[in-house]
Amino acid sequence: MPATILNFPPKIVENAIEEISKLPGIGRKTALRLVLYLLKQEKESTENLTTALTQLREDIQYCGTCHIISDTTDCTCRTVTRDLTTICVVQDTPDVMAIENTHQYKGLYHVLGGVISPIEGIGPEDLHIDSLFSRIEKSDPKVEEVILALSPTMEGDTTAFYITKKLKALGIKVTTIARGIPIGGELEYADEVTLGRSILTRTIYD
Amino acid sequence: MPATILNFPPKIVENAIEEISKLPGIGRKTALRLVLYLLKQEKESTENLTTALTQLREDIQYCGTCHIISDTTDCTCRTVTRDLTTICVVQDTPDVMAIENTHQYKGLYHVLGGVISPIEGIGPEDLHIDSLFSRIEKSDPKVEEVILALSPTMEGDTTAFYITKKLKALGIKVTTIARGIPIGGELEYADEVTLGRSILTRTIYD
Numbered sequence: 001m002p003a004t005i006l007n008f009p010p011k012i013v014e015n016a017i018e019e020i021s022k023l024p025g026i027g028r029k030t031a032l033r034l035v036l037y038l039l040k041q042e043k044e045s046t047e048n049l050t051t052a053l054t055q056l057r058e059d060i061q062y063c064g065t066c067h068i069i070s071d072t073t074d075c076t077c078r079t080v081t082r083d084l085t086t087i088c089v090v091q092d093t094p095d096v097m098a099i100e101n102t103h104q105y106k107g108l109y110h111v112l113g114g115v116i117s118p119i120e121g122i123g124p125e126d127l128h129i130d131s132l133f134s135r136i137e138k139s140d141p142k143v144e145e146v147i148l149a150l151s152p153t154m155e156g157d158t159t160a161f162y163i164t165k166k167l168k169a170l171g172i173k174v175t176t177i178a179r180g181i182p183i184g185g186e187l188e189y190a191d192e193v194t195l196g197r198s199i200l201t202r203t204i205y206d
Numbered sequence: 207m208p209a210t211i212l213n214f215p216p217k218i219v220e221n222a223i224e225e226i227s228k229l230p231g232i233g234r235k236t237a238l239r240l241v242l243y244l245l246k247q248e249k250e251s252t253e254n255l256t257t258a259l260t261q262l263r264e265d266i267q268y269c270g271t272c273h274i275i276s277d278t279t280d281c282t283c284r285t286v287t288r289d290l291t292t293i294c295v296v297q298d299t300p301d302v303m304a305i306e307n308t309h310q311y312k313g314l315y316h317v318l319g320g321v322i323s324p325i326e327g328i329g330p331e332d333l334h335i336d337s338l339f340s341r342i343e344k345s346d347p348k349v350e351e352v353i354l355a356l357s358p359t360m361e362g363d364t365t366a367f368y369i370t371k372k373l374k375a376l377g378i379k380v381t382t383i384a385r386g387i388p389i390g391g392e393l394e395y396a397d398e399v400t401l402g403r404s405i406l407t408r409t410i411y412d
Contacts, residue, residue, distance in 0.1 A: 053225075
């Protein structure tokens with residue numbers, strides 16, 4: 001009797017595995033585990049998940065002012081309970097989350113949506129840089145300080161340099177987050193550039 | 207000016223993160239990463255994912271004969287191109303996938319849906335054990351061999367013992383998959399029970 005391969009896993013399962021494993025960091029084995037998990041749960045739990053994902057993709061907005069993801073196009077970035085004279089410029093939304101989690105910053109944000117990268121063909125016009133300038137010009141109360149919180153990469157530095165040059169012409173104070181040895185980091189394992197920079201930008205000990 | 211927390215992340219994002227992080231092995235950080243990934247993709251990719259998940263949960267069936275997950279209640283387990291005289295008994299669907307991947311087995315399957323576990327209150331009546339016996343009795347061509355491919359745990363062994371006792375009364379040949387040192391495994395790291403058993407069940411070397 002000739003033996004053929006069982007028509008298994010069924011197409012529906014195969015399809016679900018394929019779609020799930022398209023997500024970053026999720027392989028076929030994990031996808032299969034998730035599929036089997038969902039099959040064992042009540043139908044409701046899958047419904048809740050798909051509804052949340054659909055809403056996420058359909059209803060999400062980007063604030064027209066600060067470009068943070070938001071429920072509305074007019075997010076809470078204009079709230080008077082924040083310090084309206086300071087704008088922190090970040091590359092993307094996760095950076096906003098990271099800074100918010102420190103509870104050390106009470107000003108506004110501006111999400112660029114990326115950094116200038118000639119290699120990837122991303123120029124200033126592809127980012128929310130012009131809107132930063134027009135936002136500052138129109139600001140009331142006047143924006144006094146722009147904090148650049150970009151990654152210390154070549155692209156991040158290029159972007160920071162580009163923005164700084166323009167902002168200085170407008171007479172705005174531009175600062176950047178401190179580079180240095182991380183808290184808990186050990187000197188002997190720090191790379192030379194970071195250590196060298198942390199010496200150059202040393203602060204008064206008090 | 208009193209500073210308050212920015213209303214961030216928005217409710218829609220928070221909701222999606224919460225639902226995703228309910229999945230096993232996915233924490234809030236991974237969920238956030240997936241959310242941001244989906245937001246950067248075309249709407250279509252989220253649609254494909256949610257459609258696949260909905261279909262998975264709504265349209266999946268379990269074969270009435272072998273209890274494998276299937277597109278229909280009448281799966282390919284009755285195909286004449288498989289060996290209809292052998293049934294491999296497994297605990298759950300992933301085991302079927304694992305065995306199919308070996309390409310060493312061409313018979314039928316029977317998914318128990320679990321193993322007997324007095325601690326968890328799972329008895330033979332909660333599993334597809336009775337349907338195994340009636341399936342064998344009704345089989346045509348007659349089932350000649352039942353291969354037990356259950357996990358070598360106390361629960362797996364209990365289940366195997368229970369099934370074997372009943373099947374032997376029916377005059378069916380019952381076999382179990384070999385226990386021993388895994389291919390590539392080293393003797394000195396093998397546990398005593400496995401090593402001892404592999405000596406007792408040694409096979410002719412040819």
